[in-house]
Amino acid sequence: xxxxxxxxxxxxxxxxxxxxxxxxxxxxxxxxxxxxxxxxxxxxxxxxxxxxxxxxxxxxxxxxxxxxxxxxxxxxxxxxxxxxxxxxxxxxxxxxxxxxxxxxxxxxxxxxxxxxxxxxxxxxxxxxxxxxxxxxxxxxxxxxxxxxxxxxxxxxxxxxxxxxxxxxxxxxxxxxxxxxxxxxxxxxxxxxxxxxxxxxxxxxxxxxxxxxxxxxxxxxxxxxxxxxxxxxxxxxxxxxxxxxxxxxxxxxxxxxxxxxxx
Amino acid sequence: xxxxxxxxxxxxxxxxxxxxxxxxxxxxxxxxxxxxxxxxxxxxxxxxxxxxxxxxxxxxxxxxxxxxxxxxxxxxxxxxxxxxxxxxxxxxxxxxxxxxxxxxxxxxxxxxxxxxxxxxxxxxxxxxxxxxxxxxxxxxxxxxxxxxxxxxxxxxxxxxxxxxxxxxxxxxxxxxxxxxxxxxxxxxxxxxxxxxxxxxxxxxxxxxxxxxxxxxxxxxxxxxxxxxxxxxxxxxxxxxxxxxxxxxxxxxxxxxxxxxxxxxxxxxxxxxxxxxxxxxxxxxxxxxxxxxxxxxxxxxxxxxxxxxxxxxxxxxxxxxxxxxxxxxx
Amino acid sequence: xxxxxxxxxxxxxxxxxxxxxxxxxxxxxxxxxxxxxxxxxxxxxxxxxxxxxxxxxxxxxxxxxxxxxxxxxxxxxxxxxxxxxxxxxxxxxxxxxxxxxxxxxxxxxxxxxxxxxxxxxxxxxxxxxxxxxxxxxxxxxxxxxxxxxxxxxxxxxxxxxxxxxxxxxxxxxxxxxxxxxxxxxxxxxxxxxxxxxxxxxxxxxxxxxxxxxxxxxxxxxxxxxxxxxxxxxxxxxxxxxxxxxxxxxxxxxxxxxxxxxxxxx
Numbered sequence: 001x002x003x004x005x006x007x008x009x010x011x012x013x014x015x016x017x018x019x020x021x022x023x024x025x026x027x028x029x030x031x032x033x034x035x036x037x038x039x040x041x042x043x044x045x046x047x048x049x050x051x052x053x054x055x056x057x058x059x060x061x062x063x064x065x066x067x068x069x070x071x072x073x074x075x076x077x078x079x080x081x082x083x084x085x086x087x088x089x090x091x092x093x094x095x096x097x098x099x100x101x102x103x104x105x106x107x108x109x110x111x112x113x114x115x116x117x118x119x120x121x122x123x124x125x126x127x128x129x130x131x132x133x134x135x136x137x138x139x140x141x142x143x144x145x146x147x148x149x150x151x152x153x154x155x156x157x158x159x160x161x162x163x164x165x166x167x168x169x170x171x172x173x174x175x176x177x178x179x180x181x182x183x184x185x186x187x188x189x190x191x192x193x194x195x196x197x198x199x200x201x202x203x204x205x206x207x208x209x210x211x212x213x214x215x216x217x218x219x220x221x222x223x224x225x226x227x228x229x230x231x232x233x234x235x236x237x238x239x240x241x242x243x244x245x246x247x248x249x250x251x252x253x254x255x256x257x258x259x260x261x262x
Numbered sequence: 263x264x265x266x267x268x269x270x271x272x273x274x275x276x277x278x279x280x281x282x283x284x285x286x287x288x289x290x291x292x293x294x295x296x297x298x299x300x301x302x303x304x305x306x307x308x309x310x311x312x313x314x315x316x317x318x319x320x321x322x323x324x325x326x327x328x329x330x331x332x333x334x335x336x337x338x339x340x341x342x343x344x345x346x347x348x349x350x351x352x353x354x355x356x357x358x359x360x361x362x363x364x365x366x367x368x369x370x371x372x373x374x375x376x377x378x379x380x381x382x383x384x385x386x387x388x389x390x391x392x393x394x395x396x397x398x399x400x401x402x403x404x405x406x407x408x409x410x411x412x413x414x415x416x417x418x419x420x421x422x423x424x425x426x427x428x429x430x431x432x433x434x435x436x437x438x439x440x441x442x443x444x445x446x447x448x449x450x451x452x453x454x455x456x457x458x459x460x461x462x463x464x465x466x467x468x469x470x471x472x473x474x475x476x477x478x479x480x481x482x483x484x485x486x487x488x489x490x491x492x493x494x495x496x497x498x499x500x501x502x503x504x505x506x507x508x509x510x511x512x513x514x515x516x517x518x519x520x521x522x523x524x525x526x527x528x529x530x531x532x533x534x535x536x537x538x539x540x541x542x543x544x545x546x547x548x549x550x551x552x553x554x555x556x557x558x559x560x561x562x563x564x565x566x567x568x569x570x571x572x573x574x575x576x577x578x579x580x581x582x583x584x585x586x587x588x589x590x591x
Numbered sequence: 592x593x594x595x596x597x598x599x600x601x602x603x604x605x606x607x608x609x610x611x612x613x614x615x616x617x618x619x620x621x622x623x624x625x626x627x628x629x630x631x632x633x634x635x636x637x638x639x640x641x642x643x644x645x646x647x648x649x650x651x652x653x654x655x656x657x658x659x660x661x662x663x664x665x666x667x668x669x670x671x672x673x674x675x676x677x678x679x680x681x682x683x684x685x686x687x688x689x690x691x692x693x694x695x696x697x698x699x700x701x702x703x704x705x706x707x708x709x710x711x712x713x714x715x716x717x718x719x720x721x722x723x724x725x726x727x728x729x730x731x732x733x734x735x736x737x738x739x740x741x742x743x744x745x746x747x748x749x750x751x752x753x754x755x756x757x758x759x760x761x762x763x764x765x766x767x768x769x770x771x772x773x774x775x776x777x778x779x780x781x782x783x784x785x786x787x788x789x790x791x792x793x794x795x796x797x798x799x800x801x802x803x804x805x806x807x808x809x810x811x812x813x814x815x816x817x818x819x820x821x822x823x824x825x826x827x828x829x830x831x832x833x834x835x836x837x838x839x840x841x842x843x844x845x846x847x848x849x850x851x852x853x854x855x856x
Contacts, residue, residue: 075813078816078817080813080816080817100819100821103816103817103818103819104819106817108814108817110810110813110814110817112810114755114758114807115807115810115811115813115814116814117754118326118751118754118811118814118815119750119754120729120730120733120750120753120754121728121730124730124826124827127827128815128818128819128820129818129819131825131826131827132818132819132820132821132823132825133819137827140827141827158728160728160729160730161754162754162756162757162758176818177817177818180818180819285670285673287670288670289666289667289670289713289716289717290625290628290629290667290712290713290716290717290720291625291628291629291667291709291710291711291712291713291714291715291716291717292670292673292674292709292713293629294629295626295629295630298629309742309745310742313742313744313745316744317744322812322820322821322822323812325744325747325748325751326751326808326811326812326815327805327808327812328748328751329747329748329749329750329751329752329754329755329808330751330752330755330759330804330805330807330808330811331801331804331805331808332748332749332751332752333751333752333753333754333755333756333758333759333760333804334759334800334801334804336752336756336759336760337756337759337760337762337763337800338763338797338800338801340760340763340764340767341763341766341767341793341796341797341800342793343786343789343790343792343793344789345786351786351790351793352793353793353797358797358801362801370744370745370748371748373745374745374748374749374752375752377749378749378752378753378756380720381720381724381729381732382601382724382729382753383601383666383724384663384666384667384717384720384721384724385666387625387667387713387716387717387720388621388622388625388716388720389622389625389626389629389716444673444674448677448680448681448705449673449674449677449709450673450674450675450676450677450680451676451677451679451680454676454679455673455676459673469790472786472787472790472791472793472794473790473793473794473797474794475794476790476791476792476793476794476795476797476798477794477795477797477798477801478798479794479798480794480795480797480798480799480801480802481798481801481802484798484802485802485805488802488805
């Protein structure tokens with residue numbers, strides 16, 4: 001994991017506290033999901049036997065048709081939904097008492113930036129996570145500066161969220177979770193609704209961020225370019241998991257699950 | 263003179279960038295200080311209770327909900343429908359907010375809407391904001407929810423019909439409150455402003471009722487769970503009584519005052535609200551004279567000094583509060 | 592992004608002394624100024640004129656342009672109609688009498704003075720409120736109100752409301768546009784169908800907007816949970832009162848006191 005920033009080192013060193021196998025962070029998977037099952041109150045089964053292991057520094061695509069269970073899975077990763085089965089984030093189990101720590105570790109970026117950015121100003125939004133982690137005011141300000149610099153939006157702290165373009169909103173959305181020092185970034189449809197230039201900037205940004213990343217998307221071109229590993233979900237199950245290059249060549253597999261070969 | 267008010271309340275609506283009923287958004291300067299303060303006191307008390315009630319166990323979910331719903335009411339006030347001759351019907355939303363979110367949340371939402379309209383768009387004044395919130399947010403929620411709560415167990419048709427009546431009455435209550443405040447401030451003649459306001463809002467209220475009923479019917483059809491939840495979670499007898507009482511006041515007072523304004527003025531005089539017939543107390547102090555000194559030069563100076571003192575005292579109190587809150591919290 | 596969002600924005604960016612004043616002082620001084628206007632007696636022409644001078648001066652210092660405040664200051668004017676009756680309500684020297692339906696109205700000099708004074712008070716107050724909004728970002732205004740003891744819950748609600756005002760207004764505009772696109776009007780009229788039918792369409796739109804808003808608040812709540820929200824709405828405290836703020840505040844207080852004295856001389 002290329003560590004380029006002081007803050008990232010900071011976060012990295014905390015990881016060992018939760019580590020199961022004696023302070024060797026490299027060997028703890030960033031994310032471990034074991035036979036996860038979930039049904040909504042109306043009886044609709046959204047996840048069946050979902051198991052997934054993501055290593056530190058990996059960049060993984062989560063693809064599949066709408067309604068396959070991708071978003072439901074993502075909402076489980078930081079305990080907003082909870083089904084049957086085990087989830088661990090960097091060695092820490094997702095359980096009720098662990099939720100505050102888990103939510104700092106999993107940087108979940110929702111699809112619609114207007115849902116993600118719920119504060120009047122950019123500063124308040126990026127500060128929201130660190131503030132609710134109980135950090136001191138100085139620490140919060142440092143983290144906001146750092147996170148905005150990471151997404152190349154340092155000058156935007158005082159801007160009003162509703163004045164931003166779609167691409168800017170998306171970058172700020174990512175900053176709102178970076179400021180929490182997450183172990184893993186989880187992004188839902190990050191390129192949806194962006195114009196070509198904003199999409200290009202986003203891909204560049206994501207490729208530069210050192211974090212372990214899980215991206216749910218329909219944008220197969222982005223998958224091919226950015227995400228070396230691909231997980232295909234359909235009808236509440238993981239139906240394929242492998243190297244993007246290889247799965248992309250399996251046109252029959254892609255077509256069987258409503259995906260397009262880019 | 264009704265027709266003048268009819269024009270007055272529709273023309274600005276068409277010209278304005280911001281939605282809402284201009285005839286109920288009182289600007290600063292139209293109410294005197296005692297009435298403005300009375301409005302703020304009543305509003306502050308009700309809102310304080312609403313804040314306490316809402317800060318219960320559901321509050322973490324309630325905060326984003328109420329915030330977005332306040333934005334919804336603001337946006338929904340843009341939705342209009344053509345009536346006739348270039349006029350249009352549109353929504354005030356007080357009854358809808360209270361029926362769909364519950365009375366306390368509805369009050370907080372409407373207070374936020376009126377507050378933002380005043381602060382951001384100068385749509386309604388700041389010093390008179392208490393009165394505006396009372397007229398458009400609190401009375402409307404009280405009547406809207408109280409009446410609806412009374413028929414919760416009834417069939418869909420009955421509930422919708424009552425919601426419509428409640429929506430109409432809530433607008434009438436707002437108009438009644440506004441005209442009474444204008445009159446008590448010495449800004450308008452009761453015998454003109456009351457029938458004119460009530461006449462115009464009897465029409466505006468029909469639009470309000472129609473949209474409210476249609477919106478509720480739509481919600482009941484698509485997500486009936488939303489309306490059931492808010493209504494059942496809260497005990498209701500007190501609301502029904504209070505809502506009915508407020509509605510009765512509107513129903514009885516409006517025709518009485520319109521037909522017999524002198525009667526109301528006599529009542530107000532007997533209760534000590536106003537001094538002498540139409541000459542309501544515009545200032546705390548009479549314009550140029552202190553009563554016991556008569557109209558002398560000394561009296562003028564004393565009145566001037568007293569006015570200055572009041573302003574200075576208010577300033578000192580506010581500065582005190584500021585200094586306390588400015589020290590590191 | 593959309594046109595009307597900018598039409599909503601009343602803030603004029605700037606670096607003036609007024610812009611940089613602590614928002615708390617600005618709120619307090621604005622309210623004080625309006626209270627002072629309300630307290631000025633009828634026909635205190637000199638004090639009214641001085642108060643307008645204060646507004647013009649503030650506008651110049653704030654660099655928002657005198658025209659801006661002036662142009663927008665007529666928003667409250669239609670309401671003056673409600674005060675027209677004051678002309679006929681105050682005892683005084685009769686000027687003229689009007690017979691209108693059931694009303695027998697006598698205009699008096701005192702009534703006329705009252706009416707003009709009310710309109711001027713309102714016009715002055717609106718201009719000060721415009722200046723406040725033009726020189727203060729709304730989030731700063733919210734911080735100020737929080738410090739001035741507005742309940743935390745209300746501040747949080749209003750902050751959310753401000754954020755989603757634009758988003759939901761956009762959605763409402765889209766609904767309205769969609770309705771317009773589908774209602775092919777052959778002649779300039781009131782639109783098709785009966786009034787009831789049209790009202791029902793409008794109500795359906797409001798209901799639809801309600802549901803979308805409700806669902807959005809669910810997603811926002813999830814986004815908040817994801818970032819560690821536990822029910823407490825925490826904010827930082829970015830404003831510090833400086834000496835210059837106290838000074839301006841004190842000056843403004845003295846000025847309003849002075850206006851009161853002038854108004855009663």
